[in-house]
Amino acid sequence: MADGGESAVERYKRLRAERLSGPTSWVEPAPPIAQDGLWRGLTREGEMRLLVARTSTAVRAITARLGCSDDVARVVAELATATLLVRSTLNPEAQVQLSIQNPGSAGRLLADVFPGEGGLRVSVATPGAVAAVDGPLLRDGLMQIARSRPGRDPYVSSTEFLGSGIETSMMEYLLHSEQILSFLRIDVAVQDGVATGAAGFLVQAMPEGSRADLERLVRNLDAIDPLRGAMTAEDPDARAWAGRLLDGFRWDQVAREKVAFACRCSRERVLALLAGLPREDIEDMVRREDPAETTCEFCRAVYRVATPDLRGLLSPGH
Ligand SMILES: [Zn+2]
Numbered sequence: 001m002a003d004g005g006e007s008a009v010e011r012y013k014r015l016r017a018e019r020l021s022g023p024t025s026w027v028e029p030a031p032p033i034a035q036d037g038l039w040r041g042l043t044r045e046g047e048m049r050l051l052v053a054r055t056s057t058a059v060r061a062i063t064a065r066l067g068c069s070d071d072v073a074r075v076v077a078e079l080a081t082a083t084l085l086v087r088s089t090l091n092p093e094a095q096v097q098l099s100i101q102n103p104g105s106a107g108r109l110l111a112d113v114f115p116g117e118g119g120l121r122v123s124v125a126t127p128g129a130v131a132a133v134d135g136p137l138l139r140d141g142l143m144q145i146a147r148s149r150p151g152r153d154p155y156v157s158s159t160e161f162l163g164s165g166i167e168t169s170m171m172e173y174l175l176h177s178e179q180i181l182s183f184l185r186i187d188v189a190v191q192d193g194v195a196t197g198a199a200g201f202l203v204q205a206m207p208e209g210s211r212a213d214l215e216r217l218v219r220n221l222d223a224i225d226p227l228r229g230a231m232t233a234e235d236p237d238a239r240a241w242a243g244r245l246l247d248g249f250r251w252d253q254v255a256r257e258k259v260a261f262a263c264r265c266s267r268e269r270v271l272a273l274l275a276g277l278p279r280e281d282i283e284d285m286v287r288r289e290d291p292a293e294t295t296c297e298f299c300r301a302v303y304r305v306a307t308p309d310l311r312g313l314l315s316p317g318h
Contacts, residue, residue: 020044025252026239033236036259038088038118041242043251047209048217050246051088051202052238053259054231055081058120059188059195061261065300066127070190072106075137077188077195078166080122083111084259085184085202086145086170092257094147100161100169102141105134112264112298119262123297139163143173174204181205181214183221187228199228199238203245216248263299270294270303275313286310 006014031037036057041050059077068076079100087096095114102108107125131137143161148154157177162169167184174182186200203221205214223244230241237253274282274292285292285307292305 020250022250024239024243024250026237027253027256030237031256033231033233036118038084038257038259039237039253040088040255040257041246041251042254043246043249045208045250046206047213048246048249048251049089049204049206050242050251051085052199052227052242053081053085053088053201054199054236055084055120055259056195056197056199058259058261059198062120062122062298063190063193063195065298066122066124067300068124068127068193068195069130070193071131071137072124072127072129073190073193073195074188075106075109075166076122076124076127077190077198078186078200079109079111080120081186081188081198081200082166082170082184083122084113084118084120085200086174087113088257089174089178089180089182089202089204090147091149094149097146097148099144099146100138100141100166101144102139102161102163104137104139104141104163105129105131106137110297114262114264117262118258118260119264120259121261121263121298136163138166143169145173145177183217185227187226189228197228199231201227201245213249217246220245220247263296263301265296265299265301265303267303270305271309271313274305274310279314282310282313286314 036054038051038053059080062080063073063076066076083096083098090096093115098111100109105126106129109124111122113120129137140163141161142158144156144158146154146156159173167186171182171184174180182202182204184202188195189197205217227238227241230238289307291307292310295302
């Protein structure tokens with residue numbers, strides 16, 4: 001057209017400006033407050049990435065099974081939520097196992113997050129440890145992160161664990177291993193040895209961002225309220241809260257993931273484990289008619305393998 005109508009370039013610029021200035025879009029519907037979940041937000045220029053998780057139901061199930069002190073329940077719920085968030089920044093298709101070896105009174109901790117229905121489980125060496133009696137639960141040690149996908153060798157990285165905190169250790173890990181500046185905060189409620197509520201968020205400043213973007217984010221973080229209280233029945237995604245955290249940025253909620261406590265133990269796995277023992281050990285158990293008994297370190301399910309089944313492991317084909 002010769003009448004000064006919009007050119008293709010002008011039209012592109014106009015649509016892009018409209019897209020950049022429109023309101024935040026949300027993935028509907030939001031799951032109800034009683035249901036755990038994780039969502040991702042992304043700024044339109046790619047400066048910031050936000051992950052928000054609610055893990056209340058999962059951490060309640062995990063800590064109730066482990067038989068925790070209040071202190072350990074808090075640590076376990078924090079670790080579960082932090083591992084879930086960190087895994088979602090690395091690779092949502094991968095299984096991530098994060099272990100903390102440290103001489104603190106809680107002992108070794110292991111969190112396992114696997115793909116599928118958002119499975120999450122945690123084990124701890126000394127669930128009954130109490131800081132006031134047994135000394136600090138966590139001390140400086142080693143943190144190992146193993147990422148694995150079916151059919152591939154796991155990728156394992158090790159880093160220093162700082163006894164001062166799980167959040168700090170994970171932020172250091174993400175900065176040094178992934179070269180991404182990250183802010184991680186977990187908020188946990190505990191009652192009678194059970195974590196009754198947990199929520200957490202991780203916000204990352206991507207390389208696309210400017211110094212001014214980062215300063216704005218830090219200002220917003222300084223003023224932000226705890227996340228858990230911002231998740232309500234009317235606003236289960238904490239949309240109002242997220243709007244304050246990313247105030248000044250144009251952004252959208254882009255995806256949701258499921259989260260649930262799940263254990264992968266089974267009688268078949270126990271039998272496979274026993275079959276891997278030295279033959280003389282199995283023969284010894286059979287001779288003494290000693291059933292094998294093992295308790296899952298994550299869900300505390302007890303598996304008992306009686307003598308005839310142990311004898312079966314010695315037969316040809318095993
Ligand atoms: Zn189990």
